[in-house]
Amino acid sequence: MGANIVCVTSSGGLPIFSRKIGNVESLSFSTIGSLNGVHLFGKSKGLLLESTETENSTVVWKEYDDSLILICVALMNSKVIVEEIIETVYNALIVFVGSNEIKSFKNVERFKRSLRPAHPIIDCILECLDFGDRNTNLDLLKLVESILCREGKTLQIALDSFVEVIGTEFGCLTIENCVAAATDGWWSLAGIERKILSHVVRSSSHCTSFDMPIYLPLKSPTVPLRLVSVCLINPIRVNILCGSTPDLSVISQKSFQCWSPIVDTLKLAVQSHPRNIPSNLGFHDSINGFLLVNMSMGKFLLCTSLKSTKKDSKSCAETLKTFYYNAARIFEKNETLHQPLETYWVAEYHKLHAIKEGDDLICVLFHSGIPTPCMRLISRETLNIIVSQGELDWSRSSSK
Amino acid sequence: MDTKSDVKTTAVIQRDWHSTPEGDDFFKKFSSPAGRRLYGVLERPVIFDGIEEVTYKVLFIGKCGVGKSHTISHLAGLYCGYTKTDTIGIEVTDVYWPVKIWDKVIIFKLQCWEAGESSMKKYNHIVESCQDKVDLRVFVFSYTDTSSFTDLPAYISSTSDKDMSQVAASIVIGTRNGSKAVVSPSEIKNFKMSYGIEVYSLPQAYSGKMAESIPEIHPLMNDICEILWLRDQHYIMNNSVTV
Numbered sequence: 001m002g003a004n005i006v007c008v009t010s011s012g013g014l015p016i017f018s019r020k021i022g023n024v025e026s027l028s029f030s031t032i033g034s035l036n037g038v039h040l041f042g043k044s045k046g047l048l049l050e051s052t053e054t055e056n057s058t059v060v061w062k063e064y065d066d067s068l069i070l071i072c073v074a075l076m077n078s079k080v081i082v083e084e085i086i087e088t089v090y091n092a093l094i095v096f097v098g099s100n101e102i103k104s105f106k107n108v109e110r111f112k113r114s115l116r117p118a119h120p121i122i123d124c125i126l127e128c129l130d131f132g133d134r135n136t137n138l139d140l141l142k143l144v145e146s147i148l149c150r151e152g153k154t155l156q157i158a159l160d161s162f163v164e165v166i167g168t169e170f171g172c173l174t175i176e177n178c179v180a181a182a183t184d185g186w187w188s189l190a191g192i193e194r195k196i197l198s199h200v201v202r203s204s205s206h207c208t209s210f211d212m213p214i215y216l217p218l219k220s221p222t223v224p225l226r227l228v229s230v231c232l233i234n235p236i237r238v239n240i241l242c243g244s245t246p247d248l249s250v251i252s253q254k255s256f257q258c259w260s261p262i263v264d265t266l267k268l269a270v271q272s273h274p275r276n277i278p279s280n281l282g283f284h285d286s287i288n289g290f291l292l293v294n295m296s297m298g299k300f301l302l303c304t305s306l307k308s309t310k311k312d313s314k315s316c317a318e319t320l321k322t323f324y325y326n327a328a329r330i331f332e333k334n335e336t337l338h339q340p341l342e343t344y345w346v347a348e349y350h351k352l353h354a355i356k357e358g359d360d361l362i363c364v365l366f367h368s369g370i371p372t373p374c375m376r377l378i379s380r381e382t383l384n385i386i387v388s389q390g391e392l393d394w395s396r397s398s399s400k
Numbered sequence: 401m402d403t404k405s406d407v408k409t410t411a412v413i414q415r416d417w418h419s420t421p422e423g424d425d426f427f428k429k430f431s432s433p434a435g436r437r438l439y440g441v442l443e444r445p446v447i448f449d450g451i452e453e454v455t456y457k458v459l460f461i462g463k464c465g466v467g468k469s470h471t472i473s474h475l476a477g478l479y480c481g482y483t484k485t486d487t488i489g490i491e492v493t494d495v496y497w498p499v500k501i502w503d504k505v506i507i508f509k510l511q512c513w514e515a516g517e518s519s520m521k522k523y524n525h526i527v528e529s530c531q532d533k534v535d536l537r538v539f540v541f542s543y544t545d546t547s548s549f550t551d552l553p554a555y556i557s558s559t560s561d562k563d564m565s566q567v568a569a570s571i572v573i574g575t576r577n578g579s580k581a582v583v584s585p586s587e588i589k590n591f592k593m594s595y596g597i598e599v600y601s602l603p604q605a606y607s608g609k610m611a612e613s614i615p616e617i618h619p620l621m622n623d624i625c626e627i628l629w630l631r632d633q634h635y636i637m638n639n640s641v642t643v
């Protein structure tokens with residue numbers, strides 16, 4: 001199970017990059033040529049080739065800025081998902097080189113080289129695909145992962161005053177790459193921007209601090225900003241977007257000054273991981289785990305270590321991911337006349353139920369003993385336990 | 401003025417401290433066979449509680465792809481399970497290293513800075529923040545890439561200190577020293593003679609993975625700490641003379 005994504009130039013079909021995930025062969029040079037060829041053939045006849053499907057895979061073509069063509073071939077994933085993958089990858093390219101460079105690069109070799117830092121991010125994006133074969137990462141497309149902890153309010157206050165000291169509006173605090181607090185400015189970024197930035201932070205988390213020039217695909221596609229990230233205590237990082245000042249050493253110093261008074265709070269907050277919710281929140285016995293999505297804020301919370309071992313927790317998360325992609329995502333579409341509000345699956349070892357309330361969507365994994373009609377009640381109750389805890393502030397900005 | 405020979409001959413750091421029971425205990429506690437871990441700016445290894453710490457800024461410089469990031473991870477004892485790509489912007493990794501100077505244990509915190517070459521060319525603020533108040537410059541080349549070695553003089557002359565009373569120390573590290581090396585020992589010797597900069601070699605690491613091998617990096621880390629320590633001593637001495 002796996003997928004390939006390639007990028008070629010519009011004029012001439014020169015390969016720019018090729019990445020893959022899973023145990024599939026990389027696309028051969030001649031396959032890439034043919035895929036590009038059919039697209040080109042259509043174009044010469046005034047036809048736009050968007051996608052095609054084979055027995056088990058989906059191929060999607062998309063041309064951007066009359067400059068690049070992205071082609072993705074994925075097994076087991078629907079056209080909608082593959083299109084979103086392509087869109088995210090294209091935006092990730094902008095993050096690294098800016099939109100002007102994509103529209104009008106002169107030297108192909110240099111352009112290829114300047115996109116190399118984007119490769120690990122493209123790999124992260126591909127990990128958001130779901131192959132149902134239990135080998136992928138548990139990341140979801142377009143949504144940032146978050147964590148809820150009792151210390152959330154304190155962290156939020158500290159973060160708000162930290163960004164003020166630095167002189168920016170954009171800051172977020174992550175624990176093991178899950179958002180624990182973020183400023184209003186950070187939430188005001190487009191979901192896809194926040195998601196790509198979270199991939200960038202994750203793939204650079206091997207260093208104490210970094211200072212990276214980046215573009216924002218929607219907010220600032222032509223003027224680079226700085227993404228600065230400082231590890232406070234491993235694995236907590238504070239990440240900000242800012243202009244050319246202050247300098248990295250100053251930001252590190254200020255991080256020390258602002259955060260050291262609450263270092264004990266940070267240490268407590270770390271303990272919420274990997275449960276991702278405070279340990280004193282109890283849920284119904286029939287629940288193995290749940291995935292909570294806030295659609296307007298573009299964030300999710302994955303809680304899979306309620307009682308299970310590490311291995312169970314992983315398979316629980318994978319099952320929820322499959323369920324979300326294949327059943328629950330229909331709630332996010334607004335085009336249907338009749339809005340579905342609930343859906344469920346019954347399998348041999350477990351049952352899954354999803355329900356939508358306002359902007360929130362919860363997918364719950366139950367053990368198979370639960371009577372099917374009871375799921376609705378328990379899902380609702382679970383959602384309520386979290387949303388009603390004002391202290392946890394789950395729906396923070398969406399209420400503003 | 402000519403203090404260079406003093407620097408080389410005065411050994412202040414106990415070289416075999418790590419194999420004494422005390423040193424062994426230290427290293428066992430902050431490093432495991434699986435490697436060391438990364439520390440944030442608000443923390444440091446617990447076993448160092450109450451011990452004096454000195455902080456230095458170390459800047460790694462060299463041609464794209466010679467192995468600067470790799471070397472820093474190696475010194476920090478961090479695994480990089482994935483293949484890393486070119487560094488863009490600045491990356492800073494704090495490396496902790498305990499040494500025994502005379503009869504006292506001191507923790508060196510080396511802030512290892514690296515910036516991608518393309519970002520250096522494009523962004524002035526990146527160059528400025530890298531070059532600001534550097535204590536040690538580490539020029540890196542790869543034994544398997546001749547031009548990365550022949551470019552060293554250009555890199556050395558392009559870095560300069562604004563404040564002449566606080567000139568940074570320099571060393572050279574050659575990576576991938578193995579059977580495929582194309583830079584010869586005599587070239588290294590000539591380089592050392594003409595620039596008066598010490599050259600250290602790191603072996604070819606295999607399959608991109610590295611095991612924590614403290615014995616291997618001990619001499620290098622101890623030398624780096626000693627160079628920095630002696631530089632401070634000279635600075636203090638010189639300043640107290642002129643006052």
Ligand SMILES: Nc1nc2c(ncn2[C@@H]2O[C@H](COP(=O)(O)OP(=O)(O)OP(=O)(O)O)[C@@H](O)[C@H]2O)c(=O)[nH]1
Pocket residue numbers: 462463464465466467468469470471483484485486487488515516517575576603604605606607608
């Ligand atoms: N086999 C082997 N590979 C190495 C060694 N040192 C570095 N590499 C690999 O060479 C590539 C480049 O190394 P980096 O450490 O990223 O080089 P760099 O100098 O930081 O490069 P830039 O950040 O682009 O300037 C990486 O894929 C490393 O895994 C080594 O000693 N042996």
Ligand SMILES: [Mg+2]
Pocket residue numbers: 468469470485486487514
């Ligand atoms: Mg590097």
